[in-house]
Amino acid sequence: MLPMVERRITKRFRVASARYQLIADGDRILVGLSGGKDSLCLLELLARQSRILRPHFQVEAVHIRVQSVQYEADTSYLDAFCKRLEVPLHLITTSIASPDDERKEGTKPICFLCSWNRRKQLFDFAQRFGFNKIALGHHQDDLLHTALLNLTFQGHFSTMPVRLKMQKMPLEIIRPLCMVTEEDIRVYAADRGYLPLKKQCPHERDSHRADMAEYFERLQQLNPEARYSLWHALEAEGKLVEA
Numbered sequence: 001m002l003p004m005v006e007r008r009i010t011k012r013f014r015v016a017s018a019r020y021q022l023i024a025d026g027d028r029i030l031v032g033l034s035g036g037k038d039s040l041c042l043l044e045l046l047a048r049q050s051r052i053l054r055p056h057f058q059v060e061a062v063h064i065r066v067q068s069v070q071y072e073a074d075t076s077y078l079d080a081f082c083k084r085l086e087v088p089l090h091l092i093t094t095s096i097a098s099p100d101d102e103r104k105e106g107t108k109p110i111c112f113l114c115s116w117n118r119r120k121q122l123f124d125f126a127q128r129f130g131f132n133k134i135a136l137g138h139h140q141d142d143l144l145h146t147a148l149l150n151l152t153f154q155g156h157f158s159t160m161p162v163r164l165k166m167q168k169m170p171l172e173i174i175r176p177l178c179m180v181t182e183e184d185i186r187v188y189a190a191d192r193g194y195l196p197l198k199k200q201c202p203h204e205r206d207s208h209r210a211d212m213a214e215y216f217e218r219l220q221q222l223n224p225e226a227r228y229s230l231w232h233a234l235e236a237e238g239k240l241v242e243a
Helices: 002-019 037-050 075-085 099-105 110-128 140-154 182-192 208-222 226-236
Strands: 028-032 058-066 089-094 133-135 163-165 172-174
Touching: 002 037, 002 182, 028 037, 028 110, 037 058, 037 075, 037 182, 058 075, 058 110, 075 089, 089 110, 110 133, 140 182, 140 208, 140 226, 208 226
Parallel strands: 028 058, 028 133, 058 089, 133 172
Antiparallel strands: 163 172
């Protein structure tokens, strides 16, 4: 069964890259490597694709650790993983105020601050060292959950774009796993022996995203084709690419 899963992941990665024009000749792509199964799978696929003659592109990875958040990957494992793929790995350590300090000040939630800080470090690093694209490991389930969240809580039908050209900086965000299911990545990661994170984020289930994932499962029980119906709707509405 696994060879079929690997072929399906590789095919959907390549179809998405071509359909949404995610990779071009001469690209310098920086992968945001969290250490979770999704970003490890993404880096492996991009490294493999970069060895093909066309398009010719370079890929490197960066892992950003936020000291004040108990979310930790094994950096020695990430280093060995990247060396096997012959991909340079960069490590950045940053910090934000503690959750207690933030509550006292009445500012943004810890998840927002952590995400914002990681993105800032990622964008700054990419621009400083001449990358033109940042690749993130969001898979199809992530994009569909976001669409349902936005529809339910924001009143509009949209999601994280598969390709997003930043307006204030010379960067594009790409999500090459956008057509790959989380289940396929989970099966593939288990077979490849990806190490799990040393410490999961303690706040990851403190949001509506986990609730929406459960709701999405119920939708698929009602209609096994719900995934593809939602995806085609996003595509038809032009919500997957923002130029």
